[in-house]
Amino acid sequence: MVGGWGNPFDQHNMSNRLKERATSGELEFILTTDFQISTSCMWSDVVLPAPTWYEKYDLTATILHPYLQLQQPAIRPLFESRSELWIFRELAKRLNPEFEKHYFPGLDENEAALKVIELLLETGGFETEGITLEMLKKGPVRLHSPAPGDRQIPFYEQVQHRIPFPPPSYPAPLKATAQFLRSGRIEFYKDEDLFLQEGEQLPVHKETFVETEYKANPAAREKYRLRYVTKNSLYRVHSTHSNNTILLELQDNRAKVFLNPGDAGERGITDGDLVQIYNDRGKTRAHVVLDPGCSAGTAIFEEGWWSHYLGGESYNSLTYPWIKPLHEIYFVPGMWSPTTVWNECLVDVRRMDA
Numbered sequence: 001m002v003g004g005w006g007n008p009f010d011q012h013n014m015s016n017r018l019k020e021r022a023t024s025g026e027l028e029f030i031l032t033t034d035f036q037i038s039t040s041c042m043w044s045d046v047v048l049p050a051p052t053w054y055e056k057y058d059l060t061a062t063i064l065h066p067y068l069q070l071q072q073p074a075i076r077p078l079f080e081s082r083s084e085l086w087i088f089r090e091l092a093k094r095l096n097p098e099f100e101k102h103y104f105p106g107l108d109e110n111e112a113a114l115k116v117i118e119l120l121l122e123t124g125g126f127e128t129e130g131i132t133l134e135m136l137k138k139g140p141v142r143l144h145s146p147a148p149g150d151r152q153i154p155f156y157e158q159v160q161h162r163i164p165f166p167p168p169s170y171p172a173p174l175k176a177t178a179q180f181l182r183s184g185r186i187e188f189y190k191d192e193d194l195f196l197q198e199g200e201q202l203p204v205h206k207e208t209f210v211e212t213e214y215k216a217n218p219a220a221r222e223k224y225r226l227r228y229v230t231k232n233s234l235y236r237v238h239s240t241h242s243n244n245t246i247l248l249e250l251q252d253n254r255a256k257v258f259l260n261p262g263d264a265g266e267r268g269i270t271d272g273d274l275v276q277i278y279n280d281r282g283k284t285r286a287h288v289v290l291d292p293g294c295s296a297g298t299a300i301f302e303e304g305w306w307s308h309y310l311g312g313e314s315y316n317s318l319t320y321p322w323i324k325p326l327h328e329i330y331f332v333p334g335m336w337s338p339t340t341v342w343n344e345c346l347v348d349v350r351r352m353d354a
Contacts, residue, residue: 004033004050004084007239009040010306013319013342016282019043033087036243039306039314048087051077056085057113059120059136066143066152068128070117070136073110083109085116172335180330194329212322213346217280224279224346226263228318230303239304251302255310257286258300259349264290267349274352277301279345282317284310285352299349319345 009015021027022043032044041047055078058071077083086109092099104112114133121128127143135141147156157163164184169177181187188202195201208227213220232238235247242248257277259269269275271290276283277299286301294300307314319342327338 001027001030003031003040005240007034007038007040007306009043010038010314010316011239011303013316013321013340015314015316033084035081036240038239038242039308049079049081050084050087051081055081056083057110057117059117061143066145066150067140068131068136068143069140070133072137083113085109085113169335172332176332177336180336192329194326198325200326209344209346212320212341212344216320220279220346224348225297226299226347226349227297227343228277228279228345228347229298229300229343230315231300233302233304236304239306242304242306242309252287255284255286255305255315256289256302257349258289258291258294260294260296260298261290261292262296263299263349264288267351269349269351275349276352277315277318277347277349279318279347281320282313284313284315284317286310288349299347318347319343 006012009018012018018027022030029046030040030044031046031048032038032040033048033050034041035050035052037047051073053071054074055076056071056073060069060071061067085103089100089103089105089109089112092103093105104115107115117136118133121131121133124131127145129144131141131143142150144150145152145156147153147160155165155167158165158167165181165186166174166177168174178184190201192201209220213224217223233251235250236242236244257275264270269288271288273288274285275288276285278284284301291300301315303315305315321340322344323338323340330336331338
């Protein structure tokens with residue numbers, strides 16, 4: 001298993017299963033690259049120190065905004081850290097010397113990174129046409145769009161120019177994603193076997209937990225009466241910076257779970273109590289924040305905490321990777337695969353001293 005940045009031994013909703021497989025030896029070798037000793041690093045056979053964003057060149061683009069941004073090193077990589085490009089170039093060379101030619105072997109890691117970025121710009125298609133490395137060095141550059149003024153208008157070509165659905169979805173070719181909409185139009189009715197079998201050929205409401213928690217354990221309906229929802233914190237990026245002392249101080253150095261005052265009162269819980277959140281799969285701990293804005297029947301946990309802050313168990317020890325059957329119809333490698341419902345989870349909460 002090779003990973004980096006994602007911290008799956010805390011963040012993944014199969015974190016418990018990963019730990020079981022690591023303990024049993026089913027995962028024979030675990031390698032992690034990171035710039036901090038996360039939980040995943042603690043479970044790894046080998047940890048390769050990577051630099052932060054301010055110590056290397058990288059190209060940043062997200063689905064959240066229409067800009068390309070060049071990350072540029074402000075300082076050299078500290079101590080023994082090396083960029084991921086350098087790390088994987090060295091690994092490739094050791095696996096097979098022939099692989100090294102794909103990593104610009106004649107250049108140092110910064111020069112090689114810039115060559116990779118130039119190659120991405122040249123081959124990025126319409127969206128990156130005319131965008132150069134020199135432009136990015138001066139600041140973020142807006143990606144091109146077929147809409148007037150390069151505005152980001154979803155389905156503009158399909159509506160304005162009647163181009164069939166679906167629109168191109170990179171990096172997969174259109175031929176691979178066209179199977180999602182066989183009519184070439186937005187589909188309200190899905191005339192496909194599995195949709196018909198599941199009774200979802202038209203939009204339909206299905207009660208929560210019936211096909212997940214209640215099906216796995218009918219007693220869960222009465223035994224675990226709180227919906228367990230995880231949300232992002234203001235003070236970290238998922239689990240990154242969970243050990244930052246300044247950000248920990250802003251969180252009072254403790255994990256929090258938000259409860260409706262009515263639910264807390266039923267369980268003899270008061271504001272600030274240390275509680276255990278549990279179900280048949282696992283348990284974790286947090287301090288209670290009574291919040292009238294929290295819907296009755298819901299426990300909201302701020303995700304991202306590393307296991308050692310929570311008594312040794314990840315907050316994802318409670319979750320389960322339920323897969324919606326309809327997601328299994330299509331598969332496009334690296335882009336579309338069955339997803340899991342992280343928050344389809346039931347728990348209960350009790351005071352730690354109870």
